[in-house]
Amino acid sequence: xxxxxxxxxxxxxxxxxxxTVHDSDILALSxxxxxxxxxxxxxxxxxxxxARLAFSLPSSERYGFLCTLALVSKLWNFSVxxxxxxxxxxxxxxxxxxxxxxxxxxTIQTFRLWYIHRQKxxxxxxxxxxxxxxxxxxxxxxxxxxxNFPTSQKELWFFGIxxxxxxxxxxxxxxxxxxxxxISHFILRLMSGESWESWPIFFSQMHDNIxxxxxxxxxxxxxxxxxxxxxxxxxxxxxGEAIGWDFSSGFRSVINMENITWKDxxxxxxxxxxxxxxxxxxxELFDRIFFHGDSSLYPHGIHKSIKDPLRFSLAKRFVxxxxxxxxxxxxxxxxxxxxxxxxxxxxxxxxxxSVESVRLSGETAVYNQVLCQGLxxxxxxxxxxxxxxxxxxxxxxxxxxxxxxxxxxxxCNTWGxxxxxxxAEKMILTLFQT
Numbered sequence: 001x002x003x004x005x006x007x008x009x010x011x012x013x014x015x016x017x018x019x020t021v022h023d024s025d026i027l028a029l030s031x032x033x034x035x036x037x038x039x040x041x042x043x044x045x046x047x048x049x050x051a052r053l054a055f056s057l058p059s060s061e062r063y064g065f066l067c068t069l070a071l072v073s074k075l076w077n078f079s080v081x082x083x084x085x086x087x088x089x090x091x092x093x094x095x096x097x098x099x100x101x102x103x104x105x106x107t108i109q110t111f112r113l114w115y116i117h118r119q120k121x122x123x124x125x126x127x128x129x130x131x132x133x134x135x136x137x138x139x140x141x142x143x144x145x146x147x148n149f150p151t152s153q154k155e156l157w158f159f160g161i162x163x164x165x166x167x168x169x170x171x172x173x174x175x176x177x178x179x180x181x182x183i184s185h186f187i188l189r190l191m192s193g194e195s196w197e198s199w200p201i202f203f204s205q206m207h208d209n210i211x212x213x214x215x216x217x218x219x220x221x222x223x224x225x226x227x228x229x230x231x232x233x234x235x236x237x238x239x240g241e242a243i244g245w246d247f248s249s250g251f252r253s254v255i256n257m258e259n260i261t262w263k264d265x266x267x268x269x270x271x272x273x274x275x276x277x278x279x280x281x282x283x284e285l286f287d288r289i290f291f292h293g294d295s296s297l298y299p300h301g302i303h304k305s306i307k308d309p310l311r312f313s314l315a316k317r318f319v320x321x322x323x324x325x326x327x328x329x330x331x332x333x334x335x336x337x338x339x340x341x342x343x344x345x346x347x348x349x350x351x352x353x354s355v356e357s358v359r360l361s362g363e364t365a366v367y368n369q370v371l372c373q374g375l376x377x378x379x380x381x382x383x384x385x386x387x388x389x390x391x392x393x394x395x396x397x398x399x400x401x402x403x404x405x406x407x408x409x410x411x412c413n414t415w416g417x418x419x420x421x422x423x424a425e426k427m428i429l430t431l432f433q434t
Contacts, residue, residue: 023100026117028109035078046079051086058155060123062087063116081110092118094169122167125175126155129166133374133410134158134183140428141203160186161211173237174214180240180391181225181233182211187393190405199432221284236285239320240391286316293351293381301349303356311358317392318378318385322353354381361389365416366398372418375402375410386416 035043050069054062066087070080085106088097092115100114129135138157156163160182161175168174189202213226221237224246234244286300297304302315357379359365365377366384375395378385384398386406396402401414408431410416411424419427 021117023096023117026100026114028101028104028111029113031078031081031108031110034108039075039078042075043079043082046076047082048086050076050079050083051090054083054087055090059091059119059126062091063119081112082106084111084115088115088118091115092167092169093164094167095171096169118167125166129156129158131373134160134179136411136424137409137428138203140425141199141432144429144432145200159210160206162213165211165214171216173216176390177223177235177237177240178211178214178225180237181214181223181235181242182240183388183390184235184240184242184393221286236320238285238317238392241321285320293354298351298354301351301354303354306355306358308358310360314360314376314387314389314392315355315358315378317390318355318387318394319349319353319392321387321392321394323349352380352382355379356381366401367415369413369415369417371416372410372412375412375416377416 050066054065057065066080066083069083070077085101088101088111097114097118101111104111135156135158138159142157161178165175165178209227209229209231211225211227215224215226216222216237217224217234222243223235223237224232225235226232232246233242234246235242293301301319302312306312306315355378359371359377359379361371361373361376363371363377365371365386371377371386374389376387376389378387378392385394386396386402387394395406395410396416401407402410402412402416407414408427410418411421411427412418418424
């Protein structure tokens with residue numbers, strides 16, 4: 001029976017897709033000898049039923065469930081081969097799947113490797129997020145106060161982002177960018193004494209403003225975030241900060257410059273935004289950084305010795321979170337150092353924030369303390385800063401340590417070292433008791 005389930009190509013290809021690969025690298029396997037005519041009618045009935053049964057299970061159990069069904073009989077084995085196609089359409093709808101299957105024939109090919117590819121991506125993100133401070137915050141609140149917000153899935157307590165975005169249905173980065181915006185929005189609400197009312201109201205408002213889609217605008221690093229209630233924001237994909245908004249009555253199906261009116265954009269972006277969005281080649285806001293320091297040693301404010309992709313990516317987010325007046329986080333009332341009526345869009349960065357080195361979560365930083373998950377450490381030319389992994393926002397420094405509110409949320413001590421899970425949960429509970 002094993003010979004029926006396994007294909008000779010599978011062992012090699014399965015090993016390949018255990019690592020991050022491009023969608024185009026995944027192949028559809030031939031089903032081999034076609035099923036007898038006498039079985040085809042039943043196969044057409046069984047395959048979508050098997051797919052729906054698998055879809056009703058937690059996502060981590062679906063693959064094993066179908067593989068088990070394939071061992072029952074020859075009929076069920078053929079039905080499972082075609083069920084992968086139906087399960088993919090249920091679990092991974094979107095442009096990525098549409099593009100991949102557009103040139104394939106589900107009647108003579110099985111899509112199991114594509115399902116493995118997408119499922120591994122999804123499970124990796126899911127497993128990491130379950131350990132995050134955000135999921136812990138929602139879980140402790142939900143378990144303590146027994147909230148019953150309806151969600152489309154039961155694998156996460158967090159409900160701030162549509163679960164479908166977890167698998168990046170249309171393009172890579174949708175979940176990551178949505179999460180950055182959610183964190184930025186959360187921080188804005190949490191740190192604003194005037195608008196803060198209570199945790200129950202906060203969670204209720206989070207549920208009423210779920211992020212339902214994220215779309216990149218052209219080839220730029222600007223994204224459009226759509227939320228329930230016909231609300232939308234234009235944001236920086238790296239920092240998650242809103243640079244514009246659109247509360248029109250309906251969503252726009254096509255995202256390009258013509259669909260963005262100046263009233264949608266924050267005033268300090270009006271003069272420059274088109275130079276980014278209208279370019280035909282991919283562009284990032286980071287490339288517009290104008291560093292007021294030694295640019296040969298610190299290109300765009302980051303020391304040239306920082307080559308590791310993860311460290312460099314975090315450094316970029318940190319830099320974009322610290323550009324000065326008239327930039328992403330700046331006040332539009334003042335003019336930038338680089339201001340010129342005919343200049344291109346430029347984001348100014350003071351040399352105070354030049355990045356010398358980066359310590360990631362799990363590595364040691366101040367006083368040899370191991371940094372907890374979600375927290376990293378940036379050493380600048382003048383001071384060391386604790387920053388959030390997702391958006392590069394400063395939440396403490398090497399003098400005073402991690403700020404109290406963030407120590408509670410992250411479940412760490414003053415110098416960023418993680419507490420045990422019980423202590424971290426008790427710390428979260430103190431938030432809800434204030």
